[in-house]
Amino acid sequence: MLQTFDDFTKVLSEILRAIAVIKIFQQEKIQLKKFSESIEDRMSKGMKVEKTRLRTAPFLETITGFAIALVVFAGGYQSLNDQIEIGTFFSFLTAMMLAYQPVRALAGFNIGINEGLAALKRIYELIDRKNLIKNEENCKELIISNKQILFSNVKFSYPDGTLAINNISCKIDGGSKVAIVGRSGAGKTTLINLIPRIYNTTEGDIFIDNQNIKNVKIDSLRQQISLVSQEIILFDDTIKENILQGKTDAHESEIIEACKLAAADEFIQKMPAKYETIVGENGVKLSGGQKQRLSIARAILRDSSIILLDEPTSALDNESEKKIQDAINNLIKNKTTIIIAHKLSTILNMDKIIVLKNGIIEAEGNHEYLLKNSKTYSKLYNEELKKK
Numbered sequence: 001m002l003q004t005f006d007d008f009t010k011v012l013s014e015i016l017r018a019i020a021v022i023k024i025f026q027q028e029k030i031q032l033k034k035f036s037e038s039i040e041d042r043m044s045k046g047m048k049v050e051k052t053r054l055r056t057a058p059f060l061e062t063i064t065g066f067a068i069a070l071v072v073f074a075g076g077y078q079s080l081n082d083q084i085e086i087g088t089f090f091s092f093l094t095a096m097m098l099a100y101q102p103v104r105a106l107a108g109f110n111i112g113i114n115e116g117l118a119a120l121k122r123i124y125e126l127i128d129r130k131n132l133i134k135n136e137e138n139c140k141e142l143i144i145s146n147k148q149i150l151f152s153n154v155k156f157s158y159p160d161g162t163l164a165i166n167n168i169s170c171k172i173d174g175g176s177k178v179a180i181v182g183r184s185g186a187g188k189t190t191l192i193n194l195i196p197r198i199y200n201t202t203e204g205d206i207f208i209d210n211q212n213i214k215n216v217k218i219d220s221l222r223q224q225i226s227l228v229s230q231e232i233i234l235f236d237d238t239i240k241e242n243i244l245q246g247k248t249d250a251h252e253s254e255i256i257e258a259c260k261l262a263a264a265d266e267f268i269q270k271m272p273a274k275y276e277t278i279v280g281e282n283g284v285k286l287s288g289g290q291k292q293r294l295s296i297a298r299a300i301l302r303d304s305s306i307i308l309l310d311e312p313t314s315a316l317d318n319e320s321e322k323k324i325q326d327a328i329n330n331l332i333k334n335k336t337t338i339i340i341a342h343k344l345s346t347i348l349n350m351d352k353i354i355v356l357k358n359g360i361i362e363a364e365g366n367h368e369y370l371l372k373n374s375k376t377y378s379k380l381y382n383e384e385l386k387k388k
Contacts, residue, residue, distance in 0.1 A: 014281070015031050023198065027245055075093065132200055133197055133218065136214060139217050140211075142221050143209065146209055147209065148172065148173055148174040148336070149195065149207070149208055150172075150206070150210075151204070152169055154167070154169070154203070154205070155203040156190060164187045166360045168361055172352070175334060176337070177339070177349075178338050178351060178353070178354060179341045179347035180353075187359040189340060195213070195308065196221060197221060208306075225305075226299035226307050227299070228307070228328075229312070236278070237279070238273075238277060239274075240252075242279060246299060250301055252275075255301065258301040259297045261300050264296070292312060293323065293324065300330065304335070305336060306336045307332050307336070309338070310340045344384050345384065348367045362377075
């Protein structure tokens, strides 16, 4: 039972941790099925435990009966020897017999009520929570033509009132490579999470090829977007199954080709079970660079029109970073690409660089322009030069 509970908790933890990846790659049905199977397994094991517990009840009652018989024998013996009066003995025995079952039942009833109320409170909190990310009435499929993204007076505040994005307006041309830079907390990750509607804008609108993303079906929107993050989410499954999250019906040859483009096939072939190797919980059996290459392979397999890269090389050594950078170059060919950059040296050739500061755009342009016209960018660049 404890093992089943552990498996159930692990599955639930993975799903909650990977909720953004699941939504973007539209794996809700598959993960829901996996979670349902985990629940059924836990319920099945729980039933077995309860049946075992019920089978022990007669044994416990037998022991209780012997205990009562012993009391009767001892009391009868003392009564025959005039040590206690027989009326007193029977009064004590009767009271004990009458109190035993109600007290026992009451204790169990109280525990059950408290457990039920505690669980009910948590369940109703989830049930009553409104889903704000949903399809509007009469929404249509997203039709991709130029892959252009437009932010129009976009604001976003978290539920506690913290303003993360403040009145941002900018255009990202289709097929272009755009970098977003800024200090920690500037709103970079929040901004790109608004595109696949992980969050909804508080004010303003986002358009893809002149279509408001609030007016298109969420599935069709996320079908056109792939995400590669610095926080790689992998499931406790095989390498093959993790890559298939990008495209569940992909042929094996497509998987291998995606892995070759992501520079992942070389290390996969060295593993004992190759593509059937279990990666462990969140890829614990893989290095950071290997996990990142699998994440890129998953995005390549998906072949989306828009690529979102959230500091994909920030935690890698130089050798791994070079391989990842080559893989990223294969991923973003002919795509609209938005990359959150940690190392400015990797984005010098971007079509445009957007500098965020406290949730607003301080400046935008190419590297040379920003060095002259953006204090934030020039400081970040000079700080990086000092580290070398």
